[in-house]
Amino acid sequence: MNGVQLIKVHGSENDFYMLDVTTLDHQLSESEIKQIAINICNRKAGLIDGADGLLLIDKSDHINVLGKMRVINADGSEASMCGNGLRCVARYLAEKNQQQSFKIETMQADLPVAKMPSLSKGVETYQAHISPVSFSANDLGMRVNAGEDTLINQTIAELNTKLKFTAIAVPNPHLISFVDETTISGDYLGELGHYLNNKTNSVFPDGVNVSFVRILGKNQIFVRTFERGVGYTDACGTAMSASSLVSVLLHNDLIENNAKISVCNPGGMVNTVVHHSDNSEDYIDLIGNATFMRTIDISLDETLAGNFTNIDINETKEQASYKAFIKTLPKV
Numbered sequence: 569m570n571g572v573q574l575i576k577v578h579g580s581e582n583d584f585y586m587l588d589v590t591t592l593d594h595q596l597s598e599s600e601i602k603q604i605a606i607n608i609c610n611r612k613a614g615l616i617d618g619a620d621g622l623l624l625i626d627k628s629d630h631i632n633v634l635g636k637m638r639v640i641n642a643d644g645s646e647a648s649m650c651g652n653g654l655r656c657v658a659r660y661l662a663e664k665n666q667q668q669s670f671k672i673e674t675m676q677a678d679l680p681v682a683k684m685p686s687l688s689k690g691v692e693t694y695q696a697h698i699s700p701v702s703f704s705a706n707d708l709g710m711r712v713n714a715g716e717d718t719l720i721n722q723t724i725a726e727l728n729t730k731l732k733f734t735a736i737a738v739p740n741p742h743l744i745s746f747v748d749e750t751t752i753s754g755d756y757l758g759e760l761g762h763y764l765n766n767k768t769n770s771v772f773p774d775g776v777n778v779s780f781v782r783i784l785g786k787n788q789i790f791v792r793t794f795e796r797g798v799g800y801t802d803a804c805g806t807a808m809s810a811s812s813l814v815s816v817l818l819h820n821d822l823i824e825n826n827a828k829i830s831v832c833n834p835g836g837m838v839n840t841v842v843h844h845s846d847n848s849e850d851y852i853d854l855i856g857n858a859t860f861m862r863t864i865d866i867s868l869d870e871t872l873a874g875n876f877t878n879i880d881i882n883e884t885k886e887q888a889s890y891k892a893f894i895k896t897l898p899k900v
């Protein structure tokens with residue numbers, strides 16, 4: 569059997585199958601990668617309970633870089649970055665290479681990652697550096713308000729006359745709006761997310777991750793996200809990083825630059841630290857769990873065929889520790 573081992577991982581319950589392609593005896597083609605992601609991530613007919621995406625780990629030929637991450641969304645599209653995924657890949661490479669702090673190649677940048685003190689007993693915790701940051705329409709794939717280059721706390725006539733939006737690439741594209749308690753838990757986020765991730769929309773023809781944010785108090789926010797290529801997720805690491813930076817820019821009375829911010833999400837909580845400066849490039853530290861739930865051994869042919877009847881599953885005990893951590897969080 570041409571076997572592969574997949575590791576089911578999550579960051580704030582944003583879940584992925586992780587595959588170290590250096591363990592395979594041949595290189596996967598791009599169409600095989602897309603097919604594997606679509607097959608295993610399907611929530612109804614996929615591998616066990618599906619996933620939000622597939623993380624591929626490969627060698628990097630960049631100097632002083634330990635490995636390379638690629639992110640394939642559940643619909644088979646490729647994203648330029650994944651914050652929650654990067655923490656999980658960081659843990660995998662840290663344990664494989666016995667290193668605590670190093671860089672990982674991603675589509676647009678080599679990003680520093682590091683092992684951190686646990687958020688809670690038994691919850692492995694990692695930090696990922698999120699950058700490059702841009703507000704430019706070109707980097708966002710955005711066509712808005714008569715060709716303007718940025719969208720910062722403005723309405724978008726084509727979408728909604730009341731809500732104000734900020735568009736930011738980190739470097740994957742995010743559209744962020746600060747909303748009230750009713751709006752954040754309602755259906756409008758999904759309606760907007762579906763509309764903007766339909767190829768016929770004129771504002772973001774290539775799609776965009778959409779987040780609603782609520783300021784909860786001093787250095788505390790709640791973020792709910794509809795992800796491009798996925799749909800509603802329990803959390804999105806780049807969305808929480810982008811939302812933290814936008815909160816510092818627009819609400820600096822409560823959300824501070826260079827301070828630890830608690831970012832609550834439907835799947836748990838992470839910390840961010842925004843590094844905003846007028847003289848240098850902005851970046852965000854994203855600190856949160858990197859939980860390994862189980863390993864699954866399966867044949868590559870059956871994975872490509874979408875046949876998941878013959879699999880060998882080994883559960884870790886880590887999800888119990890994560891659930892205990894969630895119980896300690898304040899109810900939002």
Ligand SMILES: N[C@@H](CCC[C@H](N)C(=O)O)C(=O)O
Pocket residue numbers: 582621639641646647648649650651652653740741777795796797798801803804805806807
């Ligand atoms: N969940 C991820 C982001 C994954 C990519 C996104 N869906 C996109 O297409 O940009 C995260 O944790 O950042």
